[in-house]
Amino acid sequence: MKRGVAYxxxxxxxxxxxxxxxxxxxxxxxxxxxxxxxxxxxxVSLALALPMRKALRGLRRSDVxxxxxxxxxxxxxxxxxxxxxxxxxxxxxxxxxxxxxPLTITLYGRNDSxxxxxxxxxxxxxxxxxxxxxINLQTFAVERGPVGDKLAGLLFALxxxxxxxxxxxxxxxxxxxxxxxxxxxxxxxxxxxxxxxxVLMVALIWLGWPQLLQVQAPLxxxxxxxxxxxGCALGGSWLAGVLWNAASKRMPLTLSGQLIVxxxxxxLLYAFIWRQSGPNLLEGAAIVLVIxxxxxxxxxxxxxxxxxxxxxxxxxPATPAPTGIHSG
Numbered sequence: 001m002k003r004g005v006a007y008x009x010x011x012x013x014x015x016x017x018x019x020x021x022x023x024x025x026x027x028x029x030x031x032x033x034x035x036x037x038x039x040x041x042x043x044v045s046l047a048l049a050l051p052m053r054k055a056l057r058g059l060r061r062s063d064v065x066x067x068x069x070x071x072x073x074x075x076x077x078x079x080x081x082x083x084x085x086x087x088x089x090x091x092x093x094x095x096x097x098x099x100x101x102p103l104t105i106t107l108y109g110r111n112d113s114x115x116x117x118x119x120x121x122x123x124x125x126x127x128x129x130x131x132x133x134x135i136n137l138q139t140f141a142v143e144r145g146p147v148g149d150k151l152a153g154l155l156f157a158l159x160x161x162x163x164x165x166x167x168x169x170x171x172x173x174x175x176x177x178x179x180x181x182x183x184x185x186x187x188x189x190x191x192x193x194x195x196x197x198x199v200l201m202v203a204l205i206w207l208g209w210p211q212l213l214q215v216q217a218p219l220x221x222x223x224x225x226x227x228x229x230x231g232c233a234l235g236g237s238w239l240a241g242v243l244w245n246a247a248s249k250r251m252p253l254t255l256s257g258q259l260i261v262x263x264x265x266x267x268l269l270y271a272f273i274w275r276q277s278g279p280n281l282l283e284g285a286a287i288v289l290v291i292x293x294x295x296x297x298x299x300x301x302x303x304x305x306x307x308x309x310x311x312x313x314x315x316x317p318a319t320p321a322p323t324g325i326h327s328g
Contacts, residue, residue: 004250012262042195074167088153099264131289
């Protein structure tokens with residue numbers, strides 16, 4: 001479990017860095033940023049898939065259908081909504097709305113195998129929610145702008161929240177049920193499918209709405225655009241995806257859902273570095289509350305796991321009970 005937490009933390013650090021890109025490239029549309037990132041991600045994944053030809057023979061129709069849904073909902077649509085939210089609200093408010101993922105994923109996956117009773121998570125979830133409320137109070141009290149933009153940004157952030165809640169739960173469930181692909185292979189396959197879907201979307205937009213792909217920007221900005229897009233593809237999509245899949249296969253969904261909060265914390269850290277100032281009182285309190293909630297949740301899972309393990313040992317000392325989780 002500790003290795004899974006470490007994997008989730010590094011993945012969160014990379015995803016938090018991705019959240020800064022829309023702030024650094026405000027003149028580029030959410031659709032353009034998403035297409036560039038995921039077309040490059042698809043190319044990287046295609047290169048990685050070449051040595052996996054033997055494993056690809058085990059690809060089933062159900063695998064392809066799940067990959068299509070994960071690519072469209074969890075990658076393309078999620079990132080478009082997230083970029084649109086960040087460009088209208090800023091990094092902190094958007095990342096904090098999406099940071100409610102620990103709550104939504106825990107509730108959505110409460111009936112999964114290996115999950116613990118929600119009564120045990122009431123305290124940790126309350127701390128996390130209180131932390132989110134603290135930073136939202138600070139952010140929305142200080143940030144100024146048109147009400148229409150804020151409302152649109154809020155809707156986009158909620159849509160991104162819904163997309164990733166669905167993605168995290170269904171990806172975790174499928175990984176535990178699917179025994180013929182490890183976490184790296186599954187991440188590569190998801191990347192290839194995401195690239196295919198992105199190319200199809202670019203072609204569709206070019207035929208119907210070409211203005212979405214046209215930006216008046218100097219050469220230096222375009223160079224930064226491609227550098228950041230490649231960084232998002234390599235670090236934020238491929239490597240973070242491999243790490244997150246590995247973490248998901250080592251932990252129950254209620255715990256992995258809590259650890260998505262690392263993305264929010266790292267996004268805040270990068271935002272503080274960017275603005276060259278530390279957190280104020282409300283922001284500091286929120287960070288303490290969120291980290292405390294995650295640590296409390298981890299301890300609750302460890303207690304339940306130790307209790308169940310001791311009961312299994314007393315019941316059948318010679319044969320360990322299956323966990324229902326396939327480790328890659």
